[in-house]
Amino acid sequence: MGEFTQRARAATEALREVFPATPLQRNEHLSARYGAEIWLKREDLTPVRSYKLRGAFTAMRKARAADPGQAHFVCASAGNHAQGMAYACRHFGVRGTIFMPVTTPQQKIDKTRMFGGNSVEIRLVGDYFDRTLAAAQDFCGKATARFLSPFDDDDVIEGQASVAVEILDQLPEPPDLVVVPVGGGGLSAGVTGVFAEIAPMTDFRFAEPLGGASLAAAVAAGEPVTLKRVNSFVDGAAVARIGARPFARLKAIRAAQVLAAPEDRICITMLDMLNVEGIVLEPAGALSVDVLPDLADVIRGRRIVCVTSGGNFDFERLPEVKERAQRYAGLKKYFILRMPQRPGALREFLAMLGPDDDIARFEYLKKSARNFGSVLIGIETKSADSFAALIRKMDEAAFSYRDITDDDALAEFLV
Template sequence: MNAEGKAGGFAPGVAKAEGALRALFPETPLQENDYLSKKTGARVFLKREDLTPVRSYKLRGAFNFFRKAIAGGATDGTFVCASAGNHAQGFAYVCRHFGRRGIVFMPVTTPQQKIDKTRIFGGDFVEIRLVGDFFDDCYRAAHVFAAESGGMMVPPFDHPDIIEGQATVALEIARQMHGESDARIGDSLVILPVGGGGLASGVTCYLRESGEPTEFAFAEPAGAASLQQALVEDRPVRLAQVDNFVDGAAVAEIGAEPFSHLQDFDARAVHLVPENRLCATMIEMLNIEGVVLEPAGALAIDALKNYAPETLRGRTVVAVVSGGNFDFERLPDVKERALRFEGLKKYFIFRFPQRPGALRDFLDLLGPEDDITRFEYLKKSARNFGSVLIGIETRNRANFDVLTQRFDKAGWAYQDITENDTIAGFII
């Protein structure tokens, strides 16, 4: 534990961090969401960390790390970080705030939009170095540089000062909930997104120390369940494979320091969020609420779908929205995944006869709500037949039951590859 927290526990240090943080931005709002409340039967509040100056909570931990490092005498050295996302932007913003030189290591494959935003936030105080094709490459390069140059590494989550900074989210929630006449944080279910664990460990530590009987749940991407696996095995473990779609939370191994605070939770408190279902939540929040969320920012909201209606009805729920740095170039992929999850879009490979009128015969089988979104010959598999990839979108998922019955009755040879990730990954 850091020096500020030793005397009276964790909360006093968090209070000092939160007070200092107000030099950067006001507290983010805790908003009651009528749409989600009506949908779930609960009273749902969203803690809008997507409304910080860098559109994520990462600014909090980075600021606290710098603040304490500078107070401890780190006045002349260079600060270093490795990140391709929100941590880099928070780091850059804080470098400019304190007037300290910082170097950000990013993979060569980082989207230009993220590079430009990091450069804008840091201004003349930040240098960006593109190293390697993958995060692990630039992470190693950053550590080597820091060791050889005497620079100070600013980790994204695995450090007590980072955790303390992220815990200011909990302090704000508690204060804001006390402003609600008929809601108390102690009666609430708090849902926290998890990547490396800095936010989850900070929030749970603070609220537990407050003595309020708060219930916690954690939301992880199904393809990057590092906290759940660590709780099952009672130690941090490195996942052999990670799905990077939820890039803000796709962490192969939970941080050692965060896990030391989270290790007594039951693995059943972790809700795994399927990536395609998460896309449906992102589109839902964009279309209905006008809220732009990155995949990691939608995790806690999506986890509400894991609860049976009767378990939420009448309760107070706080979902932490961790970030809104969404690259709209990804929107077509997000919409595609959402449609596939909702059963409104499917892909088939048909064995198409090479004869006049075959296409017309096929089109006659489609219903009034069915639309062909892709039609592509893959290869000629025989002299009289060809393999055709066909994407079909409809307005009601039940339409596909009717459609496949028509295909079968008409004698068409086909294969539904919608859920076949191996084949779909090659040709869709």
């Protein structure tokens, strides 16, 4: 057993003070779909519904062992890391100051406060995370407190490595391939570190959101780089720059091992897991399952472990998830039509719709000074092929229209 694995196993044993090993479950639905033996490492079933508790607890435990007087910890987080640290603060009876963006949903603030109780203070600072992080670090410089990074910390990485220790303990032999979600890189750095020492023949794939592909960018550049833009939908993994310490452990991976998951496709995966399996996953928690179609030829007949990293999903977001899923699957489209201002024009258009086409949005702006009015229309259907028939009919009737489904600027403004 290597030195890193020894530390990871010690972290795993210490974690048993607060929760048992999370289940490693064979998923028959996914196994049948892909012709493989697919197991889910259910990190969505920790006390805080994500793996982040592992790193926060381990770093806090080791800091207090090194300095028993260390009784104040600080972090900046809008989600799972905040909840993990709050839970650890309450367990150790220490003070925690948690900085969160002003824009953090109230549900996440309430859950963080619930886990931390009287042990934590929540401060809302900044509209964007960069401002929140700067405020937290400035606070640490003025107070005798330790900053607890969500991923760029060796002790946090060590705590996340406990996921790998449990996987290897729960299977009779190592898996052929492990799929790990990537945000800041703490989880993937820890898990790969243990497997490199214990089961080096196990292969890896790393799943990150298409709009936050910081690992792919770092692999291409040979060092961490800051993305110019980040899509925040996959909030648990939407990181503009992978951590320096995690990347130092990951820099040998190949570009082909890093897979990008489109945000809208992730929504299809979330709904599939919810409706078929009854498993609630947040967007980041669904990453490892979402990239399985990209691995169909690689995984057939093999034993695969997907780490489902979190289940902190706010069901108020469900309509948005459904909307994104329908649009990605081609089952919902938005058009702007130029409708002739004459009797019967609307009736002609409605006659073009098929039996499974349903109007989900309709806004008609009639202007008396023009011969045409603009219509915003959203249409849902049961088969993506239905839209080909509708578009053909509109073309044949010489209707003037514009498909704005994939126009992000217009869709965000109008839909």
